[in-house]
Amino acid sequence: MTSPAITVPLVKVAMPPRQLLMPALEQVLYSGMVAEGEHVYEFERQFAQTFKLPNALATSSGTAALHISLLMSGVRPGDEVITTAMTAEPTNTTILQVGAVPVFADVDPLTGNMDPGSVKQCIGPRTRAILPVHYAGYPARLTELRQLADAHDIALIEDCAHALGAAFDGHPIGTVGDFALYSLQAIKHMTTVDGGVLTMQDSTALPLARRLRWFGLAKGVPRTEVDITTLGFKYNMHNVAAVLGLAQLAGIGALVQRHIDNGRHFDQALRGIPGLMPADAGPGAEPSYWLYTLLADDSSAVERCLADVGVAASKLHRPNHLHSIFAPYRRPMPALDMFYKRLVHIPCGWWVSDEDRERIVTALKKG
Ligand SMILES: Cc1ncc(COP(=O)(O)O)c(C=O)c1O
The missing domain is CATH 3.40.640.10 (Type I PLP-dependent aspartate aminotransferase-like (Major domain))
Structure with missing residues (x-):
């Protein structure tokens, strides 16, 4: 299919x-x-x-x-x-x-x-x-x-x-x-x-x-x-x-707030799903959620599961040390390796509607 x-x-x-x-x-x-x-x-x-x-x-x-x-x-x-x-x-x-x-x-x-x-x-x-x-x-x-x-x-x-x-x-x-x-x-x-x-x-x-x-x-x-x-x-x-x-500035308050509202919604709704964990920036941090960061035991499975309901998800970036020009500066980064393996970004910006949010949460809960 x-x-x-x-x-x-x-x-x-x-x-x-x-x-x-x-x-x-x-x-x-x-x-x-x-x-x-x-x-x-x-x-x-x-x-x-x-x-x-x-x-x-x-x-x-x-x-x-x-x-x-x-x-x-x-x-x-x-x-x-x-x-x-x-x-x-x-x-x-x-x-x-x-x-x-x-x-x-x-x-x-x-x-x-x-x-x-x-x-x-x-x-x-x-x-x-x-x-x-x-x-x-x-x-x-x-x-x-x-x-x-x-x-x-x-x-x-x-x-x-x-x-x-x-x-x-x-x-x-x-x-x-x-x-x-x-x-x-x-x-x-x-x-x-x-x-x-x-x-x-x-x-x-x-x-x-x-x-x-x-x-x-x-x-x-x-x-x-x-x-x-x-x-x-x-x-x-x-x-x-x-x-x-x-x-852009004339409407930026509401736009950023929608990123934040969606992000906070996911922080609650995606908690406790086996194999998934929302990113956590710790005390004092108030993210503006350009992307929503999820950590998954199987990040490819999350990408496939969301693609099946018409939602894009990906790691988006390549850790820079993997580029050849940065090869001379590579050093062990075990936490980065673990983070990148588990990383999957999901959409949470101004274009994500309440219905989109529910579609995402339902799909991820079903697994
Ligand atoms: C983390 C980060 N730093 C710097 C830049 C550079 O910004 P610009 O594309 O406006 O030059 C970007 C943009 O892609 C970025 O994502």
């Missing part, structure tokens, strides 16, 4: 209502000001305000924001960055991009997030930064990671690409690290088609971050007088993306 067509995808592009978005896009497209400008700065203000974040800078991608944050953390060729392999590749390709060495910490077997105990063992004289990912929207153990970073005088960079709207100990994620980055790529909670946001604790770091975003040039200084003293990049957001971002 062939499975029915998938009607509940694992990820889906969120677009604001046409009647809201199209007039705004038309206005900016024909305004004569499509490059970086006032819409970008307004987007930065509203993004920071919406998610209660400090000092936000809009970028062309989350990867660009991460690149800037590594440079601003003082990571230089040959330095080490403690990171996680349980993430999308840009977390770690960007470490190689600055010529640094990724040191893969093992993960918490219940979330796939960086394990602070393993991080502690990875810290050495060349360590410059710790780079946790709030994987799939489940907050990493930030209090312990902050303590380690402070004890060793190294930077903490939060990769919040999956975790817009999540919190830890009552604080929005992204406010514990020295730097944080968000991705506005196609399938995230919200999208500007491609885009990102960099935030930082220290407002005096903003001018340098702005220059790194724009070839090393300072905006506002006449082009014939400005002097590049530090190499920068073409990492700015443009007005068209910012207008899309502003339209």
Whole structure:
């Protein structure tokens, strides 16, 4: 028997209502000001305000924001960055991009997030930064990671690409690290088609971050007088993306809340099913459930069982150390091996209706 067509995808592009978005896009497209400008700065203000974040800078991608944050953390060729392999590749390709060495910490077997105990063992004289990912929207153990970073005088960079709207100990994620980055790529909670946001604790770091975003040039200084003293990049957001971002922000509260409501529903409804266990980020964590993380004795069986009712489920990512370019940095990670074997993500975003939820729960209970 062939499975029915998938009607509940694992990820889906969120677009604001046409009647809201199209007039705004038309206005900016024909305004004569499509490059970086006032819409970008307004987007930065509203993004920071919406998610209660400090000092936000809009970028062309989350990867660009991460690149800037590594440079601003003082990571230089040959330095080490403690990171996680349980993430999308840009977390770690960007470490190689600055010529640094990724040191893969093992993960918490219940979330796939960086394990602070393993991080502690990875810290050495060349360590410059710790780079946790709030994987799939489940907050990493930030209090312990902050303590380690402070004890060793190294930077903490939060990769919040999956975790817009999540919190830890009552604080929005992204406010514990020295730097944080968000991705506005196609399938995230919200999208500007491609885009990102960099935030930082220290407002005096903003001018340098702005220059790194724009070839090393300072905006506002006449082009014939400005002097590049530090190499920068073409990492700015443009007005068209910012207008899309502003339209996204208008509905983002309800959208993220639907992820959270679905996730909390599954946390209850999928408890106690033999062979299955919901991920658990522990005390203080308030996930924003970009994906719902299930741990299964037989993850392939879960994928098949849900495919039979038209629901997509998968592991989605490949642990990064398995790529050939990361082969030199492989080290034993027994908890990651166990987590990845059991991992299966199921859909829990804004597009998952109450009926879809029940279909998923019923199918998983039947097994
Ligand atoms: C965990 C993680 N970090 C960083 C990024 C990079 O973001 P972007 O695609 O916006 O460059 C992504 C996006 O795929 C991601 O999933």
